[in-house]
Amino acid sequence: QVQLTESGGGLVQPGGSLRLSCAASGGTFTSYTMGWFRQAPGKDREFVAAIRRSGGNTATHYSDSVRGRFTIYRDSSQGTVYVQMNSLKPEDTAVYYCVLDGSRLIVSRLWNIENYDYRGQGTQVTVSS
Numbered sequence: 001q002v003q004l005t006e007s008g009g010g011l012v013q014p015g016g017s018l019r020l021s022c023a024a025s026g027g028t029f030t031s032y033t034m035g036w037f038r039q040a041p042g043k044d045r046e047f048v049a050a051i052r053r054s055g056g057n058t059a060t061h062y063s064d065s066v067r068g069r070f071t072i073y074r075d076s077s078q079g080t081v082y083v084q085m086n087s088l089k090p091e092d093t094a095v096y097y098c099v100l101d102g103s104r105l106i107v108s109r110l111w112n113i114e115n116y117d118y119r120g121q122g123t124q125v126t127v128s129s
Helices: none
Strands: 003-007 010-012 018-025 032-039 046-054 057-062 070-075 080-085 094-101 123-127
Touching: 003 094, 018 032, 018 094, 018 123, 032 070, 032 080, 046 070, 046 080, 057 070
Parallel strands: 010 123
Antiparallel strands: 003 018, 018 080, 032 046, 032 094, 046 057, 070 080, 094 123
């Protein structure tokens, strides 16, 4: 049974940084898509970032709202995916969910959380002074 465990959320001031972690256990994937979605109160869930890997090819993708501020990467030795979040804004406040699919999803399928096989419980990020 694959499980995703997120950590690293918390309270940070505007302009600050946080790094979220997502540890995957219970499975081994040679091809995968891992990423993050977020949901703010009263808003729809939205795609944040994803990393896709198959064979020797790795690609990263970001929403327009976080591109240039967030960086997603994976530690293959630990099966953990991270998102480094810099220059945080109050509008980044949300519950962040880690997701995993055991295949290299095509780009058009990245934006919908329902296309991923697994998701974590979420971790709260609050950006406020």
